[in-house]
Amino acid sequence: MSKPDIDYSRVTVVDHPVVARDLTILRDKQTPPQLFRLALRRIGIILAYHSLKALPTQEIEVETPIKKAGGHEFATNVVAVPIIRAGLGLVDAVTTFIPEAQIGHLGMYRDENTHQPVDYYSNLPSGLEKAMVLIVDPMLATGGSACDSISFVKEKGAKDIHFMCLISAPEGINRLQREHPEVPIVTAAIDDHLNEQAFIVPGLGDAGDRYFGTD
Ligand code: PRP
Numbered sequence: 001m002s003k004p005d006i007d008y009s010r011v012t013v014v015d016h017p018v019v020a021r022d023l024t025i026l027r028d029k030q031t032p033p034q035l036f037r038l039a040l041r042r043i044g045i046i047l048a049y050h051s052l053k054a055l056p057t058q059e060i061e062v063e064t065p066i067k068k069a070g071g072h073e074f075a076t077n078v079v080a081v082p083i084i085r086a087g088l089g090l091v092d093a094v095t096t097f098i099p100e101a102q103i104g105h106l107g108m109y110r111d112e113n114t115h116q117p118v119d120y121y122s123n124l125p126s127g128l129e130k131a132m133v134l135i136v137d138p139m140l141a142t143g144g145s146a147c148d149s150i151s152f153v154k155e156k157g158a159k160d161i162h163f164m165c166l167i168s169a170p171e172g173i174n175r176l177q178r179e180h181p182e183v184p185i186v187t188a189a190i191d192d193h194l195n196e197q198a199f200i201v202p203g204l205g206d207a208g209d210r211y212f213g214t215d
Contacts, residue, residue: 003170003190007177012050012186019046019188026166027204033213037089040138040211043166043188044093048134051164051186052078052097055132076132076160077101079125081153083108083137083145086208090136090164102131106152108145115198117145122152129157138207140168140187142198143175150180166207167191169200 002008022039025031031039057072078101080094081087087106095101107121135149146163153161161183163176168187171194176185191200199205209215 006170006173006190007181010177010181010184011173011190012184013190014046014050014186014188016046019043023166023188026210027202029205031210033210036210040089040166040207041092044090044136045096047090047164047166047186047188048093048097051134051162051184052094052132054160054162054184074098076130077127079104079128079131079133079158081106081124081133081135081149083135083149084121085109086139086206086211087135087137089138089207089211090166094134094136104128104133104153106135106149108148110141110145110198112197115142115144117148119148119152124153124156128153129159131158132160132162133158134162134164136164138166138211139200139203140165140172140176140185141194141200142169143172143179146172146176147179150176150183162186167200167203169194169203 022043025039056075058075060071060073061068062071078098080101081104082091084107102125104124108117133153164186167189195201
């Protein structure tokens, strides 16, 4: 169901039976890490497929065994930027399609009391200004981590920035669209709201803990 105050022209909510089934597996608190990882990988591939739709191409010519044929190659590099930790689970999804993609890392965790993102690590490749930069994180809750990450890659020169997440809260989408309106979002679900601890409701709990088997 569509939510008020969301600019749907800048959000793709992927609606697909295999996504719906995998989302259910991910939400289920009984799902063990080994199955959680597999479901996240499958959904990630579909989200990456949709996110990469914006990748510019240029025409080239190849020789088939029969004759010359028109084809396409990517016109820019792709830099995938997982927000550590949980975003690491979505990197494979991007490299499934773009094995040559560069991977930047942004380490960020949310302070449990203030709910503000705390940066603890960054390592980004050079040349961001010419690349399609795809920031990946399973959860978009308050939007603090996503917005800080986007600001960070902008400071490093990135211009073509995209954000891909599994589950988002309306609050996070609103904030991201307010602070970075030009950044397209691809997500598998927009959930109901955030609770007092700023957890997405119904959500799936802490994606990092569930993916890595920590608590
Ligand atoms: C989670 C999630 C996002 C962030 C979303 O990370 O993976 O990075 O919170 O919340 P926000 O939109 O309110 O910023 P977490 O802090 O649990 O760190 P982890 O990935 O290391 O578990």
